[in-house]
Amino acid sequence: MELKEITTPSYVIDEKKLRENLELLSDVQEKSGCRILLAQKAFSAFSEYPLIGRYLAGATASGLYEARLSSEEMGKENHIFSPAYRESEIEEIASICDHVIFNSFSQLAKYADTVKGIQEKRGITDGIGLRINPEFSTQDEPIYDPCAPGSRLGITIENFRKGVKEYSGEFSLVSGLHFHTLCEQGFEPLRKTFDAVEDKFGEYLALPQIKWINMGGGHHITKPDYDREGLIELIQRIKCTYSKPCNGCVNIDVYLEPGEAVALNAGYLVTEVMDIVENDIKILVLDASAACHMPDVLEMPYRPPLRDSGPAGEKKYTYRLSSCTCLAGDVIGDYSFDEEIHVGDRLVFEDMAIYSMVKNNTFNGIGLPSIYAMDESGECRPVKEFGYEDFKMRLS
Ligand SMILES: *Cc1c(COP(=O)(O)O)cnc(C)c1O
Numbered sequence: 001m002e003l004k005e006i007t008t009p010s011y012v013i014d015e016k017k018l019r020e021n022l023e024l025l026s027d028v029q030e031k032s033g034c035r036i037l038l039a040q041k042a043f044s045a046f047s048e049y050p051l052i053g054r055y056l057a058g059a060t061a062s063g064l065y066e067a068r069l070s071s072e073e074m075g076k077e078n079h080i081f082s083p084a085y086r087e088s089e090i091e092e093i094a095s096i097c098d099h100v101i102f103n104s105f106s107q108l109a110k111y112a113d114t115v116k117g118i119q120e121k122r123g124i125t126d127g128i129g130l131r132i133n134p135e136f137s138t139q140d141e142p143i144y145d146p147c148a149p150g151s152r153l154g155i156t157i158e159n160f161r162k163g164v165k166e167y168s169g170e171f172s173l174v175s176g177l178h179f180h181t182l183c184e185q186g187f188e189p190l191r192k193t194f195d196a197v198e199d200k201f202g203e204y205l206a207l208p209q210i211k212w213i214n215m216g217g218g219h220h221i222t223k224p225d226y227d228r229e230g231l232i233e234l235i236q237r238i239k240c241t242y243s244k245p246c247n248g249c250v251n252i253d254v255y256l257e258p259g260e261a262v263a264l265n266a267g268y269l270v271t272e273v274m275d276i277v278e279n280d281i282k283i284l285v286l287d288a289s290a291a292c293h294m295p296d297v298l299e300m301p302y303r304p305p306l307r308d309s310g311p312a313g314e315k316k317y318t319y320r321l322s323s324c325t326c327l328a329g330d331v332i333g334d335y336s337f338d339e340e341i342h343v344g345d346r347l348v349f350e351d352m353a354i355y356s357m358v359k360n361n362t363f364n365g366i367g368l369p370s371i372y373a374m375d376e377s378g379e380c381r382p383v384k385e386f387g388y389e390d391f392k393m394r395l396s
Helices: 015-032 046-055 064-073 090-096 105-121 157-166 187-205 228-242 388-392
Strands: 010-014 035-039 058-061 077-081 099-102 128-131 176-178 212-214 244-246 249-251 253-256 267-279 281-286 317-322 331-337 346-349 370-374 380-384
Touching (some): 010 015, 015 035, 015 046, 015 228, 035 077, 046 058, 046 064, 058 064, 064 077, 064 090, 090 105, 105 128, 176 187, 228 253
Parallel strands (some): 010 370, 035 253, 058 077, 077 099, 099 128, 128 176, 176 212
Antiparallel strands (some): 010 267, 244 249, 267 281
């Protein structure tokens, strides 16, 4: 099936783009010696996990469900971070996760023995980590800045020092440190952030017990202008500086866990124009919705790229793109086109693989888009369809 023949609305995963991203990431792994994990919260299209698993070291999760998904569908390294874990879930988590990262010394104290006991039976001896907060902001959006004042994410150096004293027994079980502070950023912010991490936490990184460091996600590694050479050099320097004897060899593992970068520009949302109404401006009513199918458009907010279009007024015909919901603000943006648009035409939103399928919803009783995969030759195959039951199932 060709792209123009699929049902709408549909997400289409572009496997060629995905593979190209994975090749870039795999090249960074090979040259630097780091290990890269898919952050599933950005992209959990598990039908592609076998492909992703051929290139990356594994996946990371924000909770039990994502951890189960990668355990079932990828079966490689499986990591988890959550601000807090449920007592009823921690044993299952420890039995399927290779790294369990805690956000506080109180969570560490509560669960470290349980996790260690279960992981040791699986032959894992370095599976417990702590998330640190270097308190070094590199962006202006507080909603995406874990270093913003008052953030719950990660342990500040002041609390870390206290924790190491107060919980010295539990701290001796910690084998790694994790930080995640970036969002859609280049290499320079990472370099500066790592300087801050070293400045504050360097003495802990140097401890013999610390066998790995995880530098989180938010790295736009697969963007054409990303300084991958810089990244590779930084990782090599970290490995040299903080290496220590470990099982007879000398090393420290460096992890990255990008979400966006894995599936950047590797998917589309295809929609059909259902009606055109006029109120000062011509408004397209689409069968896709910002609120339901691309919530980041309203949440971030941002204007998604649309194939063969320009900003309002640039091309001959300008329209406001909107949806079938009752939410007045469910507007995607104003776009212009060379040709007049008609009812029944199809529009293709770009870069719709990430933070789309994982965030969609059935608000207004709007159906979920189908999922297609487009292979290297451009052939589209249906992966999943949704219907009324998917709407009803979540309600009572
Ligand atoms: C969101 C998140 C990621 C992935 O971030 P991207 O911006 O999609 O690369 C990785 N690690 C943690 C802890 C996260 O919260």
